[in-house]
Amino acid sequence: MKQSRRNFLKFAGLSAAGLCLAPTAAALASGGGGHGKAHAVVNANSKHAKRWAMVIDTRKLNTDEAINALAEVCHHIHNVPTIPGKQDIKWLWEGTYSETFPNQTNNFPSEELEKRKFPLLCNHCETPSCVRVCPTKATFKRADGIVAMDYHRCIGCRYCMAACPFGARSFNFMDPRLHLDMEKINVKFPTRMRGVVEKCNFCVERLAVGEMPACVEKSSGAMTFGDLQDPDSNVRKVLRENFTIRRNPAAGTEPGVYYII
Amino acid sequence: MLEKALKGGPKYWSWIFFLLLIIGAGFVVYVNQLQEGLTVTGLSRDVSWGFYIAQFTYLVGLAASGVMIVLPYYFHHYKKFKGMVIMGEFMAIAAVVMCLGFIIVDIGQPQRMLNIIFHPTPNSILFWDMIVLNGYLLLNVVIGWTCLESERQRVKPPKWIRPLAYTSIVWAFSIHTVTAFLYAGLPGRHYWLTAILAARFLASAFCAGPAILLLVVFITRKVTAYDPGKAAINTLTKIITYAMLVNVFFFLLEVFTAFYSNIPGHTHSLAYLFVGSHGHTELVPWMWTATVFAFISLALLVPPKLRDNQKLLPWALILLVIATWIDKGLALLIGGLTPNPFNEITTYWPTGKELMISMMVYALGALTLTILYKIATDIKRDLGELVEPE
Numbered sequence: 001m002k003q004s005r006r007n008f009l010k011f012a013g014l015s016a017a018g019l020c021l022a023p024t025a026a027a028l029a030s031g032g033g034g035h036g037k038a039h040a041v042v043n044a045n046s047k048h049a050k051r052w053a054m055v056i057d058t059r060k061l062n063t064d065e066a067i068n069a070l071a072e073v074c075h076h077i078h079n080v081p082t083i084p085g086k087q088d089i090k091w092l093w094e095g096t097y098s099e100t101f102p103n104q105t106n107n108f109p110s111e112e113l114e115k116r117k118f119p120l121l122c123n124h125c126e127t128p129s130c131v132r133v134c135p136t137k138a139t140f141k142r143a144d145g146i147v148a149m150d151y152h153r154c155i156g157c158r159y160c161m162a163a164c165p166f167g168a169r170s171f172n173f174m175d176p177r178l179h180l181d182m183e184k185i186n187v188k189f190p191t192r193m194r195g196v197v198e199k200c201n202f203c204v205e206r207l208a209v210g211e212m213p214a215c216v217e218k219s220s221g222a223m224t225f226g227d228l229q230d231p232d233s234n235v236r237k238v239l240r241e242n243f244t245i246r247r248n249p250a251a252g253t254e255p256g257v258y259y260i261i
Numbered sequence: 262m263l264e265k266a267l268k269g270g271p272k273y274w275s276w277i278f279f280l281l282l283i284i285g286a287g288f289v290v291y292v293n294q295l296q297e298g299l300t301v302t303g304l305s306r307d308v309s310w311g312f313y314i315a316q317f318t319y320l321v322g323l324a325a326s327g328v329m330i331v332l333p334y335y336f337h338h339y340k341k342f343k344g345m346v347i348m349g350e351f352m353a354i355a356a357v358v359m360c361l362g363f364i365i366v367d368i369g370q371p372q373r374m375l376n377i378i379f380h381p382t383p384n385s386i387l388f389w390d391m392i393v394l395n396g397y398l399l400l401n402v403v404i405g406w407t408c409l410e411s412e413r414q415r416v417k418p419p420k421w422i423r424p425l426a427y428t429s430i431v432w433a434f435s436i437h438t439v440t441a442f443l444y445a446g447l448p449g450r451h452y453w454l455t456a457i458l459a460a461r462f463l464a465s466a467f468c469a470g471p472a473i474l475l476l477v478v479f480i481t482r483k484v485t486a487y488d489p490g491k492a493a494i495n496t497l498t499k500i501i502t503y504a505m506l507v508n509v510f511f512f513l514l515e516v517f518t519a520f521y522s523n524i525p526g527h528t529h530s531l532a533y534l535f536v537g538s539h540g541h542t543e544l545v546p547w548m549w550t551a552t553v554f555a556f557i558s559l560a561l562l563v564p565p566k567l568r569d570n571q572k573l574l575p576w577a578l579i580l581l582v583i584a585t586w587i588d589k590g591l592a593l594l595i596g597g598l599t600p601n602p603f604n605e606i607t608t609y610w611p612t613g614k615e616l617m618i619s620m621m622v623y624a625l626g627a628l629t630l631t632i633l634y635k636i637a638t639d640i641k642r643d644l645g646e647l648v649e650p651e
C-alpha cells in the first residue's frame with residue numbers, strides 16, 4: 001500500500017519536475033529507469049500537462065448508444081461492476097439536459113436539445129470540494145489537476161460523496177467483485193474492495209504510458225483532451241472556437257470538463 | 262468507585278441484562294454488516310448518509326446539552342443545579358460514547374479508522390469533529406469523576422477543576438458548532454448550506470438535550486429516590502422552553518428565506534419534506550407530526566401554569582423530544598441529500614438491520630448511562646443525600 005502510493009507521488013512529483021526541466025521525456029526516462037518497479041508507472045512516453053481538461057462536443061456525442069459504448073469501455077478497463085439497483089458504481093454515464101445542468105434549465109427547450117443525452121463523469125475540479133472534506137487525503141489533487149483516489153487509504157466515511165455537487169462519486173456498498181466477471185477483468189488495473197469510494201480518474205494509468213483516456217479515444221473526435229494552461233493546446237483551440245458551458249458553476253469548484261452545446 | 266456498579270437489586274440486574282441482550286443481538290447484525298458491507302443498509306449512491314449519521318448528529322446535541330446545567334452553575338453560581346451537575350456530565354459521556362459508536366458503524370472500512378489520526382487533514386471538518394468530540398469525552402470523564410470522588414471523600418474538588426469546567430463549557434458549544442460545519446460547508450446541498458445551521462443545532466440541542474436529561478432524571482428519581490429539587494427542575498424547564506422557541510423561530514427563518522426568495526434549490530428540500538415532490542411523499546407525515554408535536558409541546562411549556570404542572574411536564578418533554586428527533590435525527594440528513602445533484606429523488610428508508618445496529622449503539626449508551634448513574638446515586642445515598650425507595 002505504501003509502495004504504490006509512494007510511486008504515485010513520485011510520479012506526480014516527477015511530472016511536475018519534468019515540466020520545469022527541459023527535455024521532459026529525457027528527464028523522466030532517467031528518473032523512471034532508476035527504481036525499476038514491475039508496473040510501468042513512469043513511462044518515457046507518458047503524457048503531461050499543467051492542467052488536464054476535457055471538452056465534450058454534445059452536437060456529435062449525444063445518444064444513449066454512443067455514450068453507453070464509452071461507458072462500457074471505461075467500465076471494462078477499470079473493472080467497474082454493474083450492480084442492479086441504487087447502489088451501482090458509475091464512472092461515466094449519461095443524463096438528460098436537465099439532469100446535467102439542473103440550474104440552467106429552460107421552460108421551452110428546443111426539441112433537439114430535449115432529446116440529447118449528455119455524458120457525465122467526474123469534472124476533476126480546480127477547487128474540488130471532495131478533496132477539501134476528505135479526512136485522510138485519500139482523495140487528492142495531483143499537480144496536473146487530476147483528482148485521484150487512494151483506495152487503500154479511504155476509510156469509507158463518504159464525506160466526499162456529500163460534498164461533490166455533481167454526484168460523481170460511487171461507494172462500494174458491497175464487494176464489487178461479486179458483480180464482475182472475474183474471467184474477463186482487466187488484470188492490468190486493480191479491482192476494489194467493499195467499503196471504499198471510487199470515481200473516474202481521467203485514465204491516469206493510460207496517460208502514464210502515453211495513451212489518451214479510453215473514452216476520448218473511443219469518441220471518434222467528439223471529445224478533446226489536453227492541457228488547459230497551454231494556449232496552443234487542442235482543448236484551448238476548441239474552447240476558443242465554440243460556445244461551451246460547465247456544470248453547476250455556482251458551486252465554485254471550477255470543473256475541468258466543458259460541454260459544447 | 263466502579264464497584265458500586267456491581268452491587269444492585271434484581272431490578273437493576275434485569276435492566277443490565279436486557280441491555281446486554283440488545284447489544285448482543287445488534288452486534289450479530291453488525292458482524293453481518295462487516296461481512297457484507299453497508300449494502301445491508303438502505304443507503305444508496307444518492308443518499309450516501311442516513312440513519313447512523315443522523316443519530317450521531319442528534320446525539321451530539323444531547324452531549325452538548327449538559328452545558329445548560331453546568332453553565333448556570335459555574336458562571337452564575339446557580340447553586341440549585343448542584344445536584345444535577347454530575348448528571349449532566351455523565352449524560353454527556355454516554356452521549357459521546359453513542360456518537361462515536363454511530364460513526365464507527367457508519368464507516369465502510371472501520372479497521373482503517375485511525376487513518377484520520379495517522380494522516381491528519383486540517384482542511385477536513387471531520388478531522389476537527391474527531392478532535393472536539395474526543396476532547397469533550399475526556400473533559401467530562403475527568404471532571405465528572407474527580408468531582409464525584411471528592412464528593413465521596415467529603416472534600417472540596419481540587420482547584421484545577423474550575424478552569425477545566427470553564428473549558429468544558431466553551432467546548433460544549435464547539436462540538437455542536439463543528440458538527441454543524443460538517444454540513445454547512447458543502448456546496449450544492451442547499452438544505453444544509455445556511456449560515457444559521459450551527460445556531461439551529463445549538464438551539465435544538467439546548468431544548469432536546471435537557472428534555473431527555475430531565476426525563477432520565479425523572480426515571481432515576483423513581484428508582485433511587487434521587488431528587489434534584491423542584492427549583493432545579495423548574496429552572497431547567499424554563500431553559501428548555503426558551504431554547505425550543507428559538508429552535509422553532511430559527512426553522513421559520515429558513516422557511517421564509519427559501520420561499521420568499523423563491524430560489525429553486527432552497528425550496529426543493531423543504532418542499533420534498535413537507536408536501537412531497539415528484540410523487541414522493543415518504544417524509545410528509547413525519548414532518549407534520551413533528552410540526553404538530555412541536556406546537557403542542559410549546560403550548561404545554563409556555564404558560565407558567567402548565568409548565569409547572571409536574572404531571573403534564575413529562576408529556577410535554579416527550580412530545581418535544583419526538584419533534585426534535587424527527588427534525589434532526591431523520592429529516593435533516595435525508596432532506597439534505599434529497600433531491601440529489603441531478604434534481605431527482607432517490608428515496609431512503611433505514612432497513613431492519615440498520616435499525617438493529619442502531620439499537621445496539623443506543624443500548625450501549627444506556628448501559629454507560631446506567632452504570633454512571635448507579636455510581637452517582639449510590640454515592641449520594643452513602644452521603645445521606647437520598648432516601649431509600651420503599
Ligand code: SF4
Binds near residue numbers: 123169
Ligand atoms: S466532480 Fe465531484 S468528485 Fe470530481 S473533482 Fe469535482 S467535486 Fe470532486
Ligand code: SF4
Binds near residue numbers: 138158161
Ligand atoms: S470516503 Fe474515503 S475518499 Fe471519501 S472522504 Fe472518506 S476517506 Fe476520503
